[in-house]
Amino acid sequence: MAVLAGKTVSPPPIWLMRQAGRYLPEYRQTRATAKNFLNLCYTPDLAVEVTLQPIRRYRFDAAILFSDILVIPDAFDRNVHFVEGEGPRLDPIGEEGIRKLVMPDISQRLAPVLTAITRLRAELPAQTTLLGFCGAPWTIATYMIAGCGTPDQAPARLFAYQYPEAFEALLAIIAEASAEYLIAQIDAGVDAVQIFDSWAGVLGQHEFDAYAVKPVRRIIDAVRSARPSAKIIAFAKGAGYNLKNYRAGTTADAIGLDWTVPLDFAVELQKDGAVQGNLDPLLMVAGGQALEAGIDRILDRLGNGPLIFNLGHGITPDADPENVTRLVERVRAYAA
Amino acid sequence: MAVLAGKTVSPPPIWLMRQAGRYLPEYRQTRATAKNFLNLCYTPDLAVEVTLQPIRRYRFDAAILFSDILVIPDAFDRNVHFVEGEGPRLDPIGEEGIRKLVMPDISQRLAPVLTAITRLRAELPAQTTLLGFCGAPWTIATYMIAGCGTPDQAPARLFAYQYPEAFEALLAIIAEASAEYLIAQIDAGVDAVQIFDSWAGVLGQHEFDAYAVKPVRRIIDAVRSARPSAKIIAFAKGAGYNLKNYRAGTTADAIGLDWTVPLDFAVELQKDGAVQGNLDPLLMVAGGQALEAGIDRILDRLGNGPLIFNLGHGITPDADPENVTRLVERVRAYAA
Numbered sequence: 001m002a003v004l005a006g007k008t009v010s011p012p013p014i015w016l017m018r019q020a021g022r023y024l025p026e027y028r029q030t031r032a033t034a035k036n037f038l039n040l041c042y043t044p045d046l047a048v049e050v051t052l053q054p055i056r057r058y059r060f061d062a063a064i065l066f067s068d069i070l071v072i073p074d075a076f077d078r079n080v081h082f083v084e085g086e087g088p089r090l091d092p093i094g095e096e097g098i099r100k101l102v103m104p105d106i107s108q109r110l111a112p113v114l115t116a117i118t119r120l121r122a123e124l125p126a127q128t129t130l131l132g133f134c135g136a137p138w139t140i141a142t143y144m145i146a147g148c149g150t151p152d153q154a155p156a157r158l159f160a161y162q163y164p165e166a167f168e169a170l171l172a173i174i175a176e177a178s179a180e181y182l183i184a185q186i187d188a189g190v191d192a193v194q195i196f197d198s199w200a201g202v203l204g205q206h207e208f209d210a211y212a213v214k215p216v217r218r219i220i221d222a223v224r225s226a227r228p229s230a231k232i233i234a235f236a237k238g239a240g241y242n243l244k245n246y247r248a249g250t251t252a253d254a255i256g257l258d259w260t261v262p263l264d265f266a267v268e269l270q271k272d273g274a275v276q277g278n279l280d281p282l283l284m285v286a287g288g289q290a291l292e293a294g295i296d297r298i299l300d301r302l303g304n305g306p307l308i309f310n311l312g313h314g315i316t317p318d319a320d321p322e323n324v325t326r327l328v329e330r331v332r333a334y335a336a
Numbered sequence: 337m338a339v340l341a342g343k344t345v346s347p348p349p350i351w352l353m354r355q356a357g358r359y360l361p362e363y364r365q366t367r368a369t370a371k372n373f374l375n376l377c378y379t380p381d382l383a384v385e386v387t388l389q390p391i392r393r394y395r396f397d398a399a400i401l402f403s404d405i406l407v408i409p410d411a412f413d414r415n416v417h418f419v420e421g422e423g424p425r426l427d428p429i430g431e432e433g434i435r436k437l438v439m440p441d442i443s444q445r446l447a448p449v450l451t452a453i454t455r456l457r458a459e460l461p462a463q464t465t466l467l468g469f470c471g472a473p474w475t476i477a478t479y480m481i482a483g484c485g486t487p488d489q490a491p492a493r494l495f496a497y498q499y500p501e502a503f504e505a506l507l508a509i510i511a512e513a514s515a516e517y518l519i520a521q522i523d524a525g526v527d528a529v530q531i532f533d534s535w536a537g538v539l540g541q542h543e544f545d546a547y548a549v550k551p552v553r554r555i556i557d558a559v560r561s562a563r564p565s566a567k568i569i570a571f572a573k574g575a576g577y578n579l580k581n582y583r584a585g586t587t588a589d590a591i592g593l594d595w596t597v598p599l600d601f602a603v604e605l606q607k608d609g610a611v612q613g614n615l616d617p618l619l620m621v622a623g624g625q626a627l628e629a630g631i632d633r634i635l636d637r638l639g640n641g642p643l644i645f646n647l648g649h650g651i652t653p654d655a656d657p658e659n660v661t662r663l664v665e666r667v668r669a670y671a672a
Contacts, residue, residue: 151487154618154652161622201537201574204616204648205598206633238537240576241601262541265577280540282490286497297542312540316490 001129003274003306004192004231004253011334012299012307013061015131016324018314019054020066023284023321026053037082038074041067047116048123055128057321058328062129062308063120065185067113069135069196072177073144075109076101092147092155095166101173106180114188121189129192132185136197136236137174137215144170153199160211167211175215179222182230186223192231194256195219201238201258208242213249220251233276237313241265247272259312263301274306281311284319284327291323292330299334337465339610339642340528340567340589347670348635348643349397351467352660354650355390356402359620359657362389373418374410377403383452384459391464393657394664398465398644399456401521403449405471405532408513409480411445412437428483428491431502437509442516450524457525465528468521472533472572473510473551480506489535496547503547511551515558518566522559528567530592531555537574537594544578549585556587569612573649577601583608595648599637610642617647620655620663627659628666635670 002009021027030050034040041047051066070088074080078090093101107114121130138156146155160167182193200212216234223230235256236246247255247269257266257277269275279298283291298309309331315324338345357363366386370376377383387402406424410416414426429437443450457466474492482491496503518529536548552570559566571592572582583591583605593602593613605611615634619627634645645667651660 157616158618158622161616161618161626162624164626201576202596204595204614204630205600206630208596208598238574238576238596240574240596241579241598242596243577244598244600259540260538260544260574260576260578262544262577262580264541264580278540280493280497282494282497286494288498290497290500294540294542 001191003308006273006306008304008306011332012303012309014309014328014331015060015062016311016315019060020050021315022317023315023319024053041071042112044112044116044119048119051120058324062131063124064131064133065117069140070143071110072134072140072174075104075106078144087149088143090143090147093144095163098166098170103177106177107184110181114184117185117188117190130190131192131194132190133194133196134178134181136195137171138211139197139199140174141170142199153202171211171215175218179219182223183226186227186230194233194235197236200236205242212236216250243269254308263297267301270302270305275302276308276310278312281313281315284315284323287320287323295327295330303334337527339644342609342642344640344642347668348639348645350645350664350667351396351398352647352651355396356386357651358653359651359655360389377407378448380448380452380455384455387456394660398467399460400467400469401453405476406479407446408470408476408510411440411442414480423485424479425484426479429480431499434502434506439513442513443520446517450520453521453524453526466526468518468526468529470514470517470531472531473507474547475533475535476510477506478535489538507547507551511554515555518559519562522563522566530569530571533572536572541578548572552586579605590644593648599633603637606638606641612644612646614648617649617651620651620659623656623659631663631666639670
C-alpha cells in the first residue's frame with residue numbers, strides 16, 4: 001500500500017500474478033473437489049482456501065482474490081464455461097446482442113465473490129494486502145465478441161473496425177459493470193484492485209487510446225468518485241511503447257509491466273510513479289543462474305524507486321514451487 | 337531502393353507482406369496444383385507464378401519471392417512439413433541435436449529457390465524491386481526447438497534459459513546458414529532482402545539484445561562483408577520499445593514496424609532512417625472508413641520521410657482483394 005502511494009520500500013513488496021494456481025499441489029487438490037472452474041470461483045470456502053494457500057507457503061506481501069476476469073460476462077448471462085484444456089467458452093455477441101445487454105445487479109450476481117473477500121480480509125494477517133481485480137473492457141470484449149480466446153484477438157479488432165459504435169457501447173457497459181464490481185470489492189474488504197488488460201498488446205496507437213486507455217480511465221473515474229481513496233493498478237500486457245502515456249491516460253496509481261518491457265523504459269515509467277513487474281514467468285520454471293540474474297537486473301534498475309516485485313505475467317502450471325521460494329528469498333535479501 | 341538508401345519518395349513505394357497469398361483466387365488456383373506447400377516453394381514455375389500474381393494485379397513497387405522462412409531448417413534436414421490447417425511441423429531439436437548440426441551446402445540445397453529468383457528478375461518490370469528474405473535466427477530457433485509454432489514461444493525461451501550455450505550455438509549456425517542464403521539470393525538477382533523476426537515480441541530486453549539484435553547483426557555483417565552494397569530490411573514483430581536500438585544494433589537499412597507500433601514512436605524511429613509499415617492487416621478485411629483513416633494516419637505522420645508503405649504483418653486469407661486495390665490507389669494519390 002505504501003508503494004501504491006508512491007513511496008519507495010526496500011526490499012520491495014512481492015506477490016505473483018496467478019500465485020494461487022496449478023503449480024501448487026495444494027491448489028490442484030482443492031481444484032479437484034470443485035465441479036468446475038467457475039464453481040471454484042463461486043464457492044467462498046474454496047476461493048478463500050486457494051487464495052490463502054500461497055500466502056501460507058510464501059508469506060507474500062499481497063494476496064489476490066482467486067477468481068476470473070470472465071465473471072463479468074457471466075454476470076451478463078453470456079453462458080461462460082471452461083472447457084478443460086481448451087480455455088473459456090461463452091456465447092459470442094454481435095451488434096444486436098450488444099443492443100440488448102442489460103446491466104446486471106453486480107452485488108447480487110457476484111455475491112459469493114464478495115463473501116469470499118470479506119472472509120479473506122478477516123483471515124489474512126493485517127500486514128498482508130488483499131487485492132481485488134477485474135478484466136479491462138477491451139480484454140473482456142475480445143472474449144465476448146469471439147466467444148473464446150483467439151490468437152491476435154482478430155474477431156474483436158475486426159468488429160471494432162466494422163461496427164465502431166456498437167463496439168464503443170459494449171466497452172461502455174463493461175466499464176460500468178466493472179466499476180460497480182470494483183466498488184463492491186472495495187466495500188467487501190479489498191485494499192486495492194488491479195485491472196488486467198491481458199490483450200492490450202494487439203492494439204495500434206489509435207485503438208489503444210480508444211479501447212485500452214479510455215475505458216480503463218472510465219472505470220477508475222467511477223471507482224474514485226465513489227471511493228476516493230481507492231488504489232488501482234493497471235496492467236496492459238504487451239503494450240510496449242504504448243505504455244508511455246498509460247499512467248497519465250488512465251490515472252492508475254501503479255502500472256504493471258510485462259516481461260518484455262525493457263528496464264530502460266521501466267526506469268522512465270517509474271519516474272512518474274509505482275511500477276509492478278516484470279520478471280519472465282518462465283524463470284519460475286528454469287530457475288538457476290538465469291533466475292538469479294533476472295531478479296538482480298530488476299532490483300538493480302528499479303529497486304530504488306516505487307516497485308512492487310512481480311512476474312511479468314501469470315506464473316505457469318509447470319513452475320517449480322522451489323523456484324518461488326528462491327525468488328522470495330532473493331528479493332527479501334535486497335537492500336537498496 | 338531509393339527509400340532504402342534513406343531518401344524520401346512521394347508517394348511512398350508500397351508492397352504488402354504475404355502479398356502472394358491465399359486472399360488471391362489466382363493463388364489458391366496455383367496452390368491447388370502443388371502437392372504440398374514446400375513443393376510450391378521448391379518448384380520454380382509455381383513459385384515464379386505466385387510471386388508475379390500480385391504484381392500483375394496491383395503493380396506493387398516490390399515483388400517478394402514466394403517462399404517460406406522454414407526452408408533453412410529444411411536445409412538442415414529437420415524434416416519440415418506443413419500440416420493443413422495446423423501449420424508447420426519439424427523434428428524438435430535439443431542440446432545433442434544442436435551439437436550434431438552440420439552446415440548444409442545452401443546453394444545446392446536451395447537451388448530451386450535461386451532458380452526462381454533469377455527467372456523472376458528477368459520477368460519482372462525493371463522498376464519493380466525484387467525482395468528476397470529469410471527468417472531471423474531467434475524465430476527460426478523457436479520452430480526448431482519446439483517442432484511447431486507455439487504460443488509465446490515458451491519452449492525456446494525456456495531452452496535458452498536452461499541451456500544458454502547450446503542455444504547460442506544454434507543461433508550462430510542458423511545465422512551462418514542464413515547469411516549464406518541471403519548472399520546466394522543476392523547473387524541470383526534479388527535487389528534487397530528482408531529478415532523476418534516474427535516472434536521477437538516475446539523477448540525481454542536482455543534476451544532481445546542477445547537473441548534478436550546480435551544474430552541479425554551477425555547476418556548483416558556477413559552479407560555486407562561479402563556484398564557491400566546489399567540493402568537489408570529488418571522486421572522484429574511485436575518488439576515494442578525494444579525497437580529503439582534495433583536499427584543501431586543491427587545496422588539494417590530499414591526497419592519494419594508492426595501495426596502496434598505507435599506513430600509517435602515511428603516518427604522518432606524514422607529520424608534515423610527508412611521505416612516500413614505499419615497498417616493493421618485486418619483493415620484489408622474491414623475496408624471502409626476505418627481503412628481510409630488508417631492509411632491517412634500513416635501517410636500524415638510518416639509520408640514526409642523515408643517510408644515504404646506496407647502492412648504491419650502479413651495480409652490474411654480473409655482479406656478482400658478490392659480493399660487492396662483501394663489501399664494502393666489511396667497511397668498512390670498521396671503527395672507529401
